[in-house]
Structure formats: C-alpha cells, structure tokens
Amino acid sequence: MGYPLEVTDDLGRLVYLEKPPQRIVSLVPSITETLFAFGLGDRIVGITDYCTEPEREVAQKEKVGGTKKPHREKILKLHPDLVIMNAEENRKEDAEYLKDHGVTLYVTFPRTVAESLKMMRSLAELTGSLENAEKILRPIETLYQQTLQHSQGGSLVKVFCPIWKKPYMSFNTDTYIDNLMTLCGGRNIFKDKAERYFKVTLEEVAQRNPDVILLPNEPYKFSQADLEDFQPFPEVSAVKMQQIYLIDGKLLSWYGPRMKEGLLKLQELFSEIPLPQHKRGKKAYASG
Numbered sequence: 001m002g003y004p005l006e007v008t009d010d011l012g013r014l015v016y017l018e019k020p021p022q023r024i025v026s027l028v029p030s031i032t033e034t035l036f037a038f039g040l041g042d043r044i045v046g047i048t049d050y051c052t053e054p055e056r057e058v059a060q061k062e063k064v065g066g067t068k069k070p071h072r073e074k075i076l077k078l079h080p081d082l083v084i085m086n087a088e089e090n091r092k093e094d095a096e097y098l099k100d101h102g103v104t105l106y107v108t109f110p111r112t113v114a115e116s117l118k119m120m121r122s123l124a125e126l127t128g129s130l131e132n133a134e135k136i137l138r139p140i141e142t143l144y145q146q147t148l149q150h151s152q153g154g155s156l157v158k159v160f161c162p163i164w165k166k167p168y169m170s171f172n173t174d175t176y177i178d179n180l181m182t183l184c185g186g187r188n189i190f191k192d193k194a195e196r197y198f199k200v201t202l203e204e205v206a207q208r209n210p211d212v213i214l215l216p217n218e219p220y221k222f223s224q225a226d227l228e229d230f231q232p233f234p235e236v237s238a239v240k241m242q243q244i245y246l247i248d249g250k251l252l253s254w255y256g257p258r259m260k261e262g263l264l265k266l267q268e269l270f271s272e273i274p275l276p277q278h279k280r281g282k283k284a285y286a287s288g
Contacts, residue, residue, distance in 0.1 A: 010109035020128035021082035028086045034256035039132040112179040116255035156187035157273045160210040164220045184266035206233040213238040216249030
C-alpha cells in the first residue's frame, strides 16, 4: 500500500499521511508493545511512563509523562509525525491540544477482539509495517476464528473480574475484557450493567454467584492477600470450589501480541471449571 495514505481510526476520523511516519509517539502502553512487535522500535521517539513492554527497549525511549497527564510541550518538542492515543486511556483535551498544534493523531478505541485486530491491521498499514505485522496478526486472527466457532453454543462459566479495589469496580458488556471472556467460554456476571465501569459490593457479587473469580494484577495490583476478601461468602461457587485465581492483567486488557496467549489461557481455564455439563477437575492457574 503506497503513500500518500489515508485510513480511518476507531473514532471514524480520517488520518492522512504523505509518507511513512518516522517519529512516532505512543500514549498507549499496549500499542507501544505492538509497535515494537511490528518492527517499528527505531521510529518510536516518545512513550508514557506506563509503557513497560518490551522492557529493555522502552528503557531507552523518551518518557512524556502519564497517560492521563502527558507533558504536551515535551511531545511537541519531539516533532512527531504521528501520535497514537486511546479514547479511554487518554484525555480528550490533550488530543485537542495536539491536534490544534498540527500533530497527526490516530485514536484507538477497540471494544472487542475483532475490533482490536482491525485496529492493529490499520495501524500496520498506516506505519508501513504490514509485512512484519502479518507474522503477529495472522496467528491471532486464525485463533480468533477457531475460538469464535468453538464458542457457539454450550454453557458459559459465570465470571467475576474486578478491575479495582477500594472500592471494588468491574465492567459491563461494552468492553474488550468482556468480549474476550465471552469468546473463551465465560459470562461476565455484571455484563448487564448500564455503565461501562462501575462500583460494586462483594454482597452484590455473592448474589450473582460466580463460578470463578479472576483477580488481575492491573490496573489494580491484586495479590494473594486479596483472596481473603471473599472468604466471608462460603456459599459462592467460586469460593466453595476454590476457583479464585490471580491472573496476568495484560492478558485480559492489552490488545496486541499478547492476545493469542490471552485467548488460549482463558479457554483453558474456563474449560476446566467444574459445572454440571463439565467433567470435574481443575488445575492451578496463576499470573504468567
């Protein structure tokens, strides 16, 4: 695909580039990892404080602040020809500021696995890295299609997965994590909530009686000590059957090269949760 090039971002905005971008700033941690996987490391000139992967490579890149409070002037001084943002992780006022100063923006906002794959392919086209990206994308796309076929019909394991504590918070069906869990055989017990993210009490969790509880290590860093929170509810299936697991949060919420591992591990985990339709048996599962 040649230049000049125009693609549509996740907000439906047309993004136009006359030539492949040579100075990229990524304000999205999962996208930063994806760009490196696409072979674009030498073109990344700025990242956020929360861009931690790949660890060795990001250590050498200029930090431009947090996802919510980036140093706008610092970004401008890097003279980027493309800044990649996320409609949820980053602030609209920062996007407007950069756009008003002539910066080309690509805004991501995938809420399903399919949308994430489409977004990644679009970014690969925009950055001229599609040949390298195919090595990442095709195995995930193949696994996604296989998972989609496998997920048709059958029983779904009821899942509670908080994203925060003090207060506990979770998410509804209009989110990437919910779609990922559903594809893999899980059913988010709070998928029917009106808000995308909301506070929840453990009493409400108990009423909905999850079969399994997943405690990710980000955005809130749940640990072994947090399992004690659920012991006052011995009637809950997940507590009774000891189906409470610490899990790598990146596998749940980072779209990019980790999507393949996320699909595989969640399918494995949910397939082993004992339900009337399933053969009893379980396996230790911890964050990778």
